[in-house]
Each structure stands twice: as structure tokens, then as C-alpha cells.
Amino acid sequence: MAPTLKASESGLARIQRAKNEKGWRVGDGEWLVEASKILEPEKNWFLGGPYADGCSQTTWNRFLRGQAIGTAAFQAFCQILGLNWQEVVERNPIDTGSPDSQQTANSRTDWGEAPDVSIFYGRTGELAELKQWVVDDKCRLVAIYGTGGIGKTSLAAKFAQQIQNEFEFVIWRSLSNAPTRAQLLASLLGFLSDRQPPEPNVSHMLDFLRTHRTLVILDGVETLLAAGQPAGKYRDEYQDYAELFKIAAQSDHKSCFLLTGTEKSKEIALWEGKTSPVRSFKLKGLETTAAWEILRERELVEEAEWANLIDRYGGHPLALRIVSATIEEVFANKASDFLRETTFLGEIREVLAQQLQRLSELEKKVMYQLALARVPVSRTGLRESISSCVSGEELTEALKSLGWRSLIETLTEDGEALFTLLPVVRKYVINQNS
Ligand SMILES: Nc1ncnc2c1ncn2[C@@H]1O[C@H](COP(=O)(O)OP(=O)(O)OP(=O)(O)O)[C@@H](O)[C@H]1O
Ligand SMILES: [Mg+2]
Numbered sequence: 001m002a003p004t005l006k007a008s009e010s011g012l013a014r015i016q017r018a019k020n021e022k023g024w025r026v027g028d029g030e031w032l033v034e035a036s037k038i039l040e041p042e043k044n045w046f047l048g049g050p051y052a053d054g055c056s057q058t059t060w061n062r063f064l065r066g067q068a069i070g071t072a073a074f075q076a077f078c079q080i081l082g083l084n085w086q087e088v089v090e091r092n093p094i095d096t097g098s099p100d101s102q103q104t105a106n107s108r109t110d111w112g113e114a115p116d117v118s119i120f121y122g123r124t125g126e127l128a129e130l131k132q133w134v135v136d137d138k139c140r141l142v143a144i145y146g147t148g149g150i151g152k153t154s155l156a157a158k159f160a161q162q163i164q165n166e167f168e169f170v171i172w173r174s175l176s177n178a179p180t181r182a183q184l185l186a187s188l189l190g191f192l193s194d195r196q197p198p199e200p201n202v203s204h205m206l207d208f209l210r211t212h213r214t215l216v217i218l219d220g221v222e223t224l225l226a227a228g229q230p231a232g233k234y235r236d237e238y239q240d241y242a243e244l245f246k247i248a249a250q251s252d253h254k255s256c257f258l259l260t261g262t263e264k265s266k267e268i269a270l271w272e273g274k275t276s277p278v279r280s281f282k283l284k285g286l287e288t289t290a291a292w293e294i295l296r297e298r299e300l301v302e303e304a305e306w307a308n309l310i311d312r313y314g315g316h317p318l319a320l321r322i323v324s325a326t327i328e329e330v331f332a333n334k335a336s337d338f339l340r341e342t343t344f345l346g347e348i349r350e351v352l353a354q355q356l357q358r359l360s361e362l363e364k365k366v367m368y369q370l371a372l373a374r375v376p377v378s379r380t381g382l383r384e385s386i387s388s389c390v391s392g393e394e395l396t397e398a399l400k401s402l403g404w405r406s407l408i409e410t411l412t413e414d415g416e417a418l419f420t421l422l423p424v425v426r427k428y429v430i431n432q433n434s
Contacts (some may be wrong), residue, residue, distance in 0.1 A: 004068035005075075011088025012066040017234040018081035019064070031060060035076040041062055054074075061116040065161065066090075067109075093167050110191045114217070117158045119297075122290025123151070130159050130281065134215075135166050139277045141249040143221070143259040143268045146283030147422060148351035149318030152260040153219050155283060160217055160258065167255075169214040178223040180238045188216060202247050209253035209422055216248075221261035227358035231404035232266035242267055249278045262355050264404040278390055282406065285315025285422070298324040298333070302392045305335035312343060314422045324348045343427040352428045355407065362390060362398045367407065367421070371429035376411055376418035 007015055024030050031381060036052035037366065047380075054070040062069050063077050076084035093105055133139045141198045144152045157172075166171045171191055173184060176295040185200035192214065198204040198421055208214065224238040225231070234241055244272050247265050248257040259268075264280055271278040285291070291310040294317060300306070313319040338344070359367065369385045377385075399419060402408040408419050421429065 003072050005085070006090045007063070007066045007088050008066040008090040009066070011090070013077075014065075014083060015064065015081060018083055019118070020397050021235075029057065031077070031080055032057065034080040035060075035073065037260050038076040038079055039072055045270065045332070060141070062111070063120045063375050064116050065111070067111070073345045073372075094212075099277065108168065108174065109170040111157075111170075113174040113176075113219075114157045114160070114172040115153060117154055120154060120158050121293040122287050123155055123158070126155060126281070126283065127159055127162065130155075131163060133194075133281075134159075134258070135163055137258060137277075139279050140253065140256070141245060141257045141259070141268065141271075141278045143261065143264060143313060144279040144283055145261050145280060145404075147316070147349060147425065148262055148355045149316060150283050150285065150406075151317045152283055154260075154317075156217055156219060156258055156260045160215060160252045164215070165212070167215040170217075172217045172219065173215070174220055175220045175223050178238070180237070181244055184218075186323055196338075200242050205244070205251060206247050206251055209248070209255035212255070214255040217260075219260050221259045221265065222263045222358075223260075224263060229360055231263050231368055231401040232269060234265070253382065254284070262406055263358075264406075269404060284315075286317050286320075291315045291317070291320055294320045295324050295335075297349060299329045300324055300327055300335055301333045302335050305339060308339055309335050312338065313337070313424055316348075316422065317422055318351065319345075319348050319424050326362075343423070345424065345428060345431070349428060350426055355405065356432075358405070359407075360398070360401070362394060363402055363405075363407075365390075366395070366398050366402060367425075367429050368420060368433050370408065370421050371426045371433075373420075374426075376413070376420040378416050378418055382419065 009277065029049070032049065032051040032055055033045045034045070035055050038050035038415055039055055043052075056074045056190070057077065059073050060077065063074065075085045080089060094204060105212065111373045112247070115215070129350070130144075133142055144156055146152050152252065158320060160170055167171060169192055171188060175184075182200050185202070185205055188206070189198060189200055190203060192212070193210050224234055224241050226233045226235045242265075245265065249267065249271050268278060268280050272280045288310055292306060295306050295309065309323065310320065323338065323346070326346060327333060327335055328339045356364075356367070365386055366382060369382055373381075373385070374407070379395065379399065383390070383392065386395070399408070403410060407425060408421060410416050411420070
């Protein structure tokens with residue numbers, strides 16, 4: 001069992017401060033190269049890895065969250081931050097025996113591929129509402145859904161971190177590789193059971209949810225859902241997930257499943273309600289002050305233009321990260337020069353392409369009409385602009401489906417529902433059709 005170390009509470013604050021002072025950017029991995037040079041100085045190290053033994057993005061994330069990591073990596077990370085490791089280490093280190101699981105004061109946690117959210121802005125309203133649902137109202141199934149890159153995974157990670165002590169167990173699993181239900185259950189029960197894991201079936205899972213208050217976070221549920229037909233249906237080979245979510249939602253237990261995804265599943269849409277133990281949270285762009293912080297990270301100049309920039313991208317955090325990097329690299333940090341150009345999409349395209357390729361033909365038509373309209377449009381207005389061979393029922397189905405896919409925004413004006421697109425989505429749709 002390899003010895004491990006973790007930071008004390010005050011040590012963690014010093015680590016965060018030192019990291020911010022270094023000005024390292026999220027995702028560039030410079031720290032891993034630096035730490036690898038200390039751990040294995042005889043080798044040449046490059047960005048992108050692989051890095052020295054015991055040194056990885058996951059280890060770094062654990063270190064920043066104050067979780068136990070290998071002694072050598074802990075000491076190297078402190079060194080690159082200019083800190084004396086003995087001054088930041090927790091006096092009674094916990095030896096977890098497993099690199100991915102950890103016992104904290106009140107809960108056992110397995111953060112899987114959860115991202116590092118030490119840099120996270122705003123969302124206080126969203127975090128408070130989620131806390132109300134999960135901690136106070138004891139909801140059993142909560143889904144955070146929203147457009148690609150809007151910040152679902154980050155919000156779920158921040159939230160789970162903040163409330164972890166309310167649960168005996170916290171476990172995070174990414175569904176990006178589309179595990180079968182049996183694989184997922186085996187992975188969950190493998191961590192949750194102390195002894196030989198039981199058969200990976202839903203009744204064993206339910207036993208656990210009943211006896212131990214557990215928070216299970218499943219990130220990216222859209223991988224389980226079918227493309228090319230109305231939103232919310234499972235792909236053929238993932239139909240059995242419906243039973244797992246039904247049990248999570250409707251059985252009597254004391255745990256919570258927190259899901260994130262670009263699409264809402266049919267079950268959640270059916271069961272959710274203001275007082276129901278099943279709720280869904282549609283995530284929108286960042287508020288201006290939080291979006292401002294993203295731009296500040298890049299030291300852009302001309303603050304007077306930033307509000308325009310945030311508005312043009314609807315506070316979409318991934319878009320703002322991409323455009324601020326582009327402004328720094330290509331526009332000498334000047335937002336005004338960038339804003340004179342047409343709306344730049346860069347890597348956002350790939351995120352949106354993945355989401356839009358899932359649409360049915362009618363949904364694509366609706367998106368195009370909404371993009372052309374530029375202003376919010378009513379259902380009647382849409383019906384007039386789309387060919388007459390589309391029935392009212394088909395159009396209703398398509399609008400509902402696009403809402404579940406977080407691709408259209410709905411507002412009400414004079415008692416009438418109007419539909420529109422986020423600015424980045426509009427730009428993408430126009431580009432695709434021109
Ligand atoms: N509150 C925030 N503060 C700072 N950065 C944020 C915030 N929310 C999201 N981001 C950044 O925006 C980017 C996208 O966030 P995230 O991966 O959480 O989005 P997502 O909705 O889960 O995307 P996807 O649909 O691709 O899964 C990340 O680089 C993340 O660091
Ligand atoms: Mg995500």
C-alpha cells in the first residue's frame with residue numbers, strides 16, 4: 001500500500017493561492033511537466049504527457065482538492081508551487097490504499113474523472129437551488145441539462161464538492177464511453193461495497209441506496225440516448241438504464257442520482273415537478289460578473305468592450321474561454337478588433353456539431369428557421385415559415401424535443417410562447433446552411 005499525503009485545510013488555501021499567482025491556465029498541463037522534471041530529472045518531458053510515474057492530471061486535480069496522493073507527487077507539486085510541503089501537509093495523513101478513492105471526515109468519495117473546479121466563477125444561485133433540492137428536499141433524481149459547453153459538468157463537480165459531507169458516499173462516473181448498465185453498476189458497486197462486490201444488478205444497487213446515503217453523479221447521459229428521432233429515448237442497447245433511473249426516482253431510498261447531459265430523458269420529463277423528488281435544472285450562460293472573470297484570466301484589454309463580447313456569446317463559458325484565447329493570440333488582447341469580425345466559433349463548432357447531428361430532419365428545419373428569424377418567433381410564425389406539409393402535432397413534437405435537447409430558448413410575451421436560439425447556436429446553424 002503506497003504511502004499518501006494530503007493538504008491540510010490551511011495548506012490547501014496556500015496551494016490555491018500559489019497556483020493562482022503562478023498564472024497557470026486550466027488545461028495547459030505546465031505543472032505536470034515541471035513536476036515530472038523533479039520526479040525524474042534524467043528524462044525529457046513535454047506538454048501532453050505521458051508524465052512521470054504517479055503524476056497525472058487526475059493526481060493534480062486530487063492534490064488541488066485536498067485529497068490524498070502519492071508522497072513523491074505531493075512533494076513535487078508543493079515544490080513547483082514554491083511551497084514547503086511540510087507546512088501544507090495534513091498532520092495525520094490518511095492512507096487510502098487506492099489512488100481513486102478516499103475517506104474524508106464524513107464520507108467516502110470516488111471522484112472518477114470529475115474536473116478540477118478550483119477555478120470556478122459565479123453560479124451561486126444555481127448552487128443554492130441545487131442544495132435546496134438535494135440536501136433540504138432530499139430529491140432522489142436531479143438532472144442538470146443544457147447546451148454543450150454551458151458548464152454542466154463544472155457545476156455538478158462544484159456542487160458535489162460543496163455538499164459531499166451530507167452523504168456517506170459520493171461517487172462520480174463519466175458516461176462518455178457509454179458503459180452498458182452492467183458495466184456501470186459493476187463500477188459503482190465495486191467502489192461502494194467493502195467486501196466482494198455483489199452481482200451488478202439494480203436490486204443490489206437499490207439495497208445500497210437504501211442503507212447508505214449516497215450521491216451518485218453520472219456525467220454526460222446523452223451518450224445513452226438515441227439520435228435522429230425525438231429527444232429523450234434511449235438507444236436500443238441502453239434501454240435497461242430506464243429501469244435504473246426509475247428505481248432511483250420512484251423507489252423508497254435515501255440517496256440521490258445527479259445526472260448531467262445535453263438532453264433530458266423521457267422519464268425525467270415525465271416525473272419531474274416542483275414538489276416531486278425528481279427535478280431538472282436547465283443551465284443557462286454565466287451571469288456577467290462571472291463571465292467577466294473568464295475574460296480577466298486572459299488579461300484582455302478594453303474592458304469597455306467586454307460586456308459586448310459576453311452578450312454576443314450569451315455568457316457561454318466554453319465559448320468565452322475559446323474567444324478570449326483567440327483574442328490574446330491573434331488580436332493582441334484587443335476585444336474591439338475581434339468584435340469587428342463576424343462571430344468566431346473556433347472549437348465550439350465541434351461541441352455544437354455533436355449536439356446538432358442528433359436532430360431529426362424536422363428539428364433541423366425548425367432550427368434553421370429560428371436562426372434566420374433573428375428575433376423570437378411564435379409557433380404560428382414558425383408554422384408559416386416551414387413548409388405546410390408539417391402538421392401542427394409534428395411541429396409541437398419538434399419544439400418539445402428541441403427544448404429537451406437544450407437547443408432552443410423559450411420566453412413568454414403577452415401570454416404567447418416564443419422560441420429563439422442562443423447566439424452561438426444561431427451562428428453555427430447559419431454557417432452550416434450557407
Ligand atoms: N462557472 C464557471 N467558471 C469558470 N469556468 C467555467 C464555469 N463553468 C464552465 N466553465 C468552463 O467552461 C468549459 C465548459 O464547461 P463544462 O465542461 O462544465 O461544460 P459542459 O456543459 O459539461 O460541456 P459538455 O456539454 O461538452 O459536457 C470548461 O472549460 C470549464 O472550465
Ligand atoms: Mg460535460
